[in-house]
Amino acid sequence: MIRKLGMLALVLAIAGCAQPRTGAEIASGTKTAATVLVERDVPADWKRFVPKKATVSRTQWFGSASPAVLGTFEKPEDLAVITEGMRTAVKINGMLDVAKSEYDLVLEDKDGGSYTFHLWLGGKTGLKGMYMYVSDTGTGYTMNESITDRLRALIHGLRYEPERAKANGDVVNLFGKITNLDRWKKFVENVNEGTRDEAHFTDYTIEGDPIFRDLLYDGQRIEFTYDNSKDAYGTPDKALVFCDGIDFGKTEQGTRYILTGCDRDNPAFNFTVE
Numbered sequence: 001m002i003r004k005l006g007m008l009a010l011v012l013a014i015a016g017c018a019q020p021r022t023g024a025e026i027a028s029g030t031k032t033a034a035t036v037l038v039e040r041d042v043p044a045d046w047k048r049f050v051p052k053k054a055t056v057s058r059t060q061w062f063g064s065a066s067p068a069v070l071g072t073f074e075k076p077e078d079l080a081v082i083t084e085g086m087r088t089a090v091k092i093n094g095m096l097d098v099a100k101s102e103y104d105l106v107l108e109d110k111d112g113g114s115y116t117f118h119l120w121l122g123g124k125t126g127l128k129g130m131y132m133y134v135s136d137t138g139t140g141y142t143m144n145e146s147i148t149d150r151l152r153a154l155i156h157g158l159r160y161e162p163e164r165a166k167a168n169g170d171v172v173n174l175f176g177k178i179t180n181l182d183r184w185k186k187f188v189e190n191v192n193e194g195t196r197d198e199a200h201f202t203d204y205t206i207e208g209d210p211i212f213r214d215l216l217y218d219g220q221r222i223e224f225t226y227d228n229s230k231d232a233y234g235t236p237d238k239a240l241v242f243c244d245g246i247d248f249g250k251t252e253q254g255t256r257y258i259l260t261g262c263d264r265d266n267p268a269f270n271f272t273v274e
Contacts, residue, residue, distance in 0.1 A: 071158030226267035
């Protein structure tokens with residue numbers, strides 16, 4: 001029998017808004033690590049900025065930087081590419097209304113300060129990129145095609161290893177072995193109670209490439225994103241769907257979960273727990 005997890009409580013719209021997280025709150029390696037960074041006033045003075053470290057995560061909530069670190073850069077030559085992209089970007093006139101970014105970027109300076117950005121790079125070469133400060137999401141800066149290609153290649157080269165995914169709290173499927181299953185159960189419980197939450201699945205291919213499945217619940221609906229852009233042997237795909245809730249039922253393989261009330265059929269989500 002299928003049991004539907006209904007929305008038991010209505011929440012105010014403000015409850016679904018992301019609580020801003022900036023570089024001063026982002027972990028140095030995992031979600032739980034402490035940090036003492038001080039967020040600098042924006043915009044940055046790129047002529048005086050001396051980078052020490054760059055931390056990249058995949059954007060989840062717009063207006064907030066994800067604490068789940070994808071990877072970091074500390075080599076001077078890598079930091080030079082990133083800083084050049086920011087320094088040479090051109091401010092876009094007027095207020096912007098944009099789709100959710102692909103990455104969050106925290107740039108640390110040698111004095112313990114930081115700047116936090118949303119970053120758009122696109123999925124193929126020859127495109128212009130863009131960034132915004134997380135603290136000012138109405139203003140964008142355009143990066144030229146050449147530096148965007150270099151930044152995309154740099155970030156795409158980051159390896160998201162299973163141990164990092166586990167430490168970030170992802171539900172990890174490593175060749176059929178599931179880790180952090182309790183995180184999924186808590187997410188289902190919170191959806192049932194109308195409590196804002198998120199769950200992230202990282203499934204690894206035979207070659208060791210991660211495929212991401214992200215579920216964000218704002219208290220009213222679920223935003224599900226499928227992203228296999230780091231699968232070197234697959235056809236790159238990143239798709240988004242909005243759904244009303246979760247159903248689950250017993251099958252021969254175990255308990256199967258699916259999303260319901262979605263605004264379109266693809267991408268489809270299902271997860272079976274033995």
